[in-house]
Amino acid sequence: MRYQAALHPEFSNLILAFNLGQTHEDSIGGSGTQWLLWTGLKISGTGLAPIRSRLRYDNGSLAIPVNVLGEFAMTTAAATTVLDYASDHYKDAYSRINAIVIEGEREAHDNYMQLAGLLPQHQDELVRLAKMEARHKKGFEACGRNLSVTPDMDFAKAFFAQLHGNFQTAAAAGQIATCLLIQALIIECFAIAAYNIYIPMADPFARKITEGVVKDEYTHLNFGEVWLKENFSSVKAELEQANRDNLPIVWKMLNAVEADAKVLGMEKDALVEDFMIQYSGALENIGFTTREIMKMSVYGLTAA
Ligand SMILES: [Fe+2]
Ligand SMILES: [Fe+2]
DSSP: OEEOOOOOGGGTTOEEEEETTEEEEEOOOSSSOOEEEETTEEOOSSTTHHHHTTOEEETTEEEEEGGGHHHHHHHGGGOEESOOTTSHHHHHHHHHHHHHHHHHHHHHHHHHHHHHHHOGGGHHHHHHHHHHHHHHHHHHHHHHHHTTOOOOHHHHHHHHHHHHHHHHHHHHTTOHHHHHIIIIIIIHHHHHHHHHHHGGGSOHHHHHHHHHHHHHHHHHHHHHHHHHHHTHHHHHHHHHHHHHHHHHHHHHHHHHHHHHHHHTTOOHHHHHHHHHHHHHHHHHHHTOOHHHHHHHHHHHHTTO
């Protein structure tokens, strides 16, 4: 779980992020009480009651004294956004985002099953990953039903068409590294970024489901990293080409979803940033140098 915080103008040198429920503080300036401003959130539920009296509001935003942040980290699940999940506006955007997520999980299931055929020595593990993706799909279908939203699956199919086509072409040619780059790196990093940004904005039902899902996605990313790292010298050139062919598609996908994501409280800039952190981290783990990663990232930007 990763939260991005807006900063109180008086304390612009205070940087804080929550990462997996832990607080992390950097360059805290001055002494006395410092306030972190939390934009777009309001207090609700009973979990925050013990610290409620120590919070204050500024222009509809929540401010938290730094010395209670540790307690707040334990109770963020009780904070909900000001989003109106029952509004037609929200549900309309959700019908497309929810469909993308469902289709993404379906695609991931099918891709891991196909990879199981291409990598018989890892068959059991890949079938296990595929089953996890099928469970994720069921979870997100339940999220749509919970909000009485019918997912727009035609939109989602078109959204994934290019990546789907490239995976199928690579699988038919036996290009395992390309298949892993598309599924285990690009699709997983895209999912991890989207779910991380979505969790603090989600309705309580969807938040719980998404928190469980995102943990699994890290293990899927890890499978791809490990295999590609072990075979790095023989697949390096193929990966560079696969990156060139597929990273620009991610940028088109992010642009296609920007307006709907915003309605759900998710900013494109945050999605791009989180995706690039995950993706470049994965490339580094596989064995690419910083210079190579910079070069590879440029292929995404040129398509933006
Ligand atoms: Fe998944
Ligand atoms: Fe996954």
